[in-house]
Amino acid sequence: AESGDDGAYAGGGMNAFGPITVSPAAQVINYGQSIFEGMKAQRSPDGNILLFRPTENAARFAAGAARMSMPAVPEEVFVRGVEETVRANASYVPPHGKGTLYLRPLLMGTGPILGLGPAPSYTFLVYCSPVGAYFKGGQLTPIKLVVEEHFHRAAPGGMGGTKAAGNYSPVLVTQLSAKKEGYADVLYLDAVENKYIEEVSSCNIFVRKGKSIKTPPLGGTILPGITRKSVIELARSKGYDVEETPVSVTELLDADEVFTTGTAVVVCPVGSITYKGKEVVYGDASDPGPTTMEIYDALTSIQAGTAEDTFGWVHPVLPN
Numbered sequence: 001a002e003s004g005d006d007g008a009y010a011g012g013g014m015n016a017f018g019p020i021t022v023s024p025a026a027q028v029i030n031y032g033q034s035i036f037e038g039m040k041a042q043r044s045p046d047g048n049i050l051l052f053r054p055t056e057n058a059a060r061f062a063a064g065a066a067r068m069s070m071p072a073v074p075e076e077v078f079v080r081g082v083e084e085t086v087r088a089n090a091s092y093v094p095p096h097g098k099g100t101l102y103l104r105p106l107l108m109g110t111g112p113i114l115g116l117g118p119a120p121s122y123t124f125l126v127y128c129s130p131v132g133a134y135f136k137g138g139q140l141t142p143i144k145l146v147v148e149e150h151f152h153r154a155a156p157g158g159m160g161g162t163k164a165a166g167n168y169s170p171v172l173v174t175q176l177s178a179k180k181e182g183y184a185d186v187l188y189l190d191a192v193e194n195k196y197i198e199e200v201s202s203c204n205i206f207v208r209k210g211k212s213i214k215t216p217p218l219g220g221t222i223l224p225g226i227t228r229k230s231v232i233e234l235a236r237s238k239g240y241d242v243e244e245t246p247v248s249v250t251e252l253l254d255a256d257e258v259f260t261t262g263t264a265v266v267v268c269p270v271g272s273i274t275y276k277g278k279e280v281v282y283g284d285a286s287d288p289g290p291t292t293m294e295i296y297d298a299l300t301s302i303q304a305g306t307a308e309d310t311f312g313w314v315h316p317v318l319p320n
């Protein structure tokens, strides 16, 4: 759907996947006015298609739009756009337990502008693709992370709290070199003291010591993950003491168990972390830790419609 300054996002419809045409002076190409979301649709055992907390994505998208000087997509338009994309691609939603349909809502300044300023017009679109596990080895295979000591993802006052396209360019170099060295991904530190953990390239992080679970606080430098928020609630409901508080590298390396969370990675066990060239292994590096398993099972069974949705998180996409 296209928008003028009124934010109406009118004229949407379903188009076959393919190139979109924009002016070379499109704001997004020149100045990066673009935000996105990542969501998944999956089938319950009885074949219904389920989304997970889509209004949370709509809210984060709207907050991101405000930070980026873009007219926000109303929640109703956002959810309808996602639902219609799912319905039009229902045949690509894998059978229960065989993967998911990943959905990518995008909002970008497509109107032309030469001098720096917000775009005169915007495009809101949703595309999708069936996906399997995010990291090779499959879901629940513990990953190796490396702590990045020189480059940072986000600075205080910057864009780290927004799912802005531009946030992902600073991590390309670090992610690639980490992968070459055999790590699955990179763990970033705060840009002020270079001492507190923040997040991984595409997921949030949790550390457990005994019954205490900690995750870095939302302060504008990490993404407010919807999986993160859900895992905090789930873990509390299971009797864990969960704190959103700065976690130093020292605490990280001293933890009993570490896992990451995100739409793409779901709940992912961390088998080892390398810091300053030294690798620290958690538990039995080839199996997920007990809390990771407990939270993974609780979350995925709600998402897949095999456990009672006591939190009201699941959003069925009914056929038209």
Ligand code: PMP
Binding pocket: 038, 163, 199, 200, 201, 202, 203, 204, 222, 223, 224, 225, 226, 227, 228, 261, 262, 263, 264
């Ligand atoms: N951090 C970053 C940088 C991400 O890209 C993502 C994926 N959206 C997350 C965390 C996890 O967020 P969510 O649980 O909403 O997918």
